[in-house]
Amino acid sequence: MTTTFHWVRHGPTHAKSFVGWRDVPADLSDTAKLKRLQGLLPTTAILVSSDLSRCSATADTLHGTRIADDKRLREFDFGDWDGVAF
16 A cells, blocks of 8 residues: 655745744635645545644645644744745
């Protein structure tokens, strides 16, 4: 049996700065783009995301079986740089 991983990045944020562990929401208003993404993923997918709302909310829009969010899947912790503009 082969396992295939499909890595999906969360929906876009409007932050113009480093966003690591800050809980910045995703903009999921582009429903056409989300439908295209769904078309690329198997309907039997098992979905897991980090516990940040932008990731969890993105995963919630996709079809498949959701399992508990996992804090270990968070992005980089930018520390003092989190929220600093480029």
